[in-house]
Amino acid sequence: MSSITVTVQETQTQASGAIVLATGAAARLAARKNEYTKSTSGLAPGYLQANLMILPSKYASDFRDFCARNPVPCPLIAESCASGDYATLKSYLPSVSGAQMARELDLRTDCPKFNVYENSQLTLAGTPDIVEQWTADHVAFLVGCSYSFESALARAGFPPRHALLDRNVCMYRTSIPLNPAGVFTGGTYVVSMRPYKKADIEQIRTITRRYLPTHGECIAWGWDALERLGIRDIDMPQWGDAPLTMDGRPLGDVFGNDDDVPIFWGCGVTPQEAVMNASLDGVVMAHAPGHMLVLDCLEDHVIA
Template sequence: MIESGDNAALSTRLLARNNRITLTSGLAPKYLQANLIILPSRFASDFLLLCHRNPVPCPLLASSSTPGSATALKSHLPGVSDAAIASALDICTDVPLYMVYDDGKLVKSHCSDIAKEWTDDHVAFLIGCSYSFEAALTAAGLPPRHTVMGRNVPMYATNIPLCAAGVFTSGTYVVSMRPYRRTDIEKVRALTRPYVSTHGEPVAWGWDAVKRLGIKDINAPEFGDMPLDLDSADDEIIPVFWGCGVTPQLAGIC
């Protein structure tokens, strides 16, 4: 979370560090939120290129200042200093839950820290998260449905290919979904458009987009929680899709 004058971002990270939260949607609304990807250093340059070539689903905010650094980050945001990214940070503990993969296979799920897994060869990357613009939507009277219901946002694998980068050759977009009234779409687009560091405006919307994106079942997201009260027969309330920071996770295990 990008920091400024108060300590709401740090307070949220401390809640995660002390295993008091499992979800950050709706927390620290004045700050950018991020997804975390950690890779062996030999893949770092290819992953950096992947982010540069695919800025909508993989907007890079920061990375480890050096391989093995879990407490100091280098900013990749124009005009934002390294020190402004996060204070008193520990990559190994300050995320609510971690998923650990080995050669593309999930070996640990929803663990509270990765202190034992972290090595001097690891590089962490922070990827912008769409939770960052949810406060703006809420302030405009358009709160995302999952935040009102206390659930996680639904996220779907799609058929949109990523631009290849080095070893990352077969990934596709992951998108998050928030339903809105068709009459509110232009307002939703305008509100989220400025948040280019956290995916920006939607990439698609409407029931026809479900098929176009290759989503097999809107009620069975690959990540997050199942949407509630969403009916394809309802043309007034429609699914709206954004690029999602889970994309590089999927790209890394393909």
């Protein structure tokens, strides 16, 4: 696994202090070696990123059905080729093979941080690897991530604010019910949020709409969306960092401002919320929210 190498030319630092790596392989190696432990937003611009969910094999069929019935927050893009296989993937993207997704892969180490659940309860948050927890019975699933349209937003002149401020995107539990599937019942959508000017919302919608396997178009926008989504406090996300204005104030301080309008997308943390609302036996593992698996295929490979 260690034959992946990263050269000096592959690494640079933005003015904000954020590290940028040139390839998905470089991002995975940095995570594997614990040399990169922050949010992967903007880490390898142009490369597809994925949420990770790892389940005992007896829940695999129910999880596939769950993703099929909830394609906006849970767009399934790949899974491990067999139970216990942490190195090869079966792709669900029509234009990308499993081999093209990620070379020299180790799903146990290649996210910067992981979460571990035992009997549906979060027992370990932000651990650097899941080597000890992985078993021959585990099946891994990759779910599309909205980080994968952020390069397109940046190219169009709309870089996400959390990336500019070197922060993790904010994520919220909503009151929108998920369609149940097998053991996965009772959960609700998780959404990510990025603020933009009201005048730019239509362009933002148009750009992200084409990335259907990575959540696609936003599902809600505007300050009144908080009530519709059941979000009580914009400054208190359940995952990620609290949103800020560009001058560092809590976003709630400018409630109603047309220059700081919240826009919400489906979020791949939704499966972790679903796990916590299910009664699953055994150990479930996932990426830590915001700390994704960066792949070798490009974001443009998923454009509809």
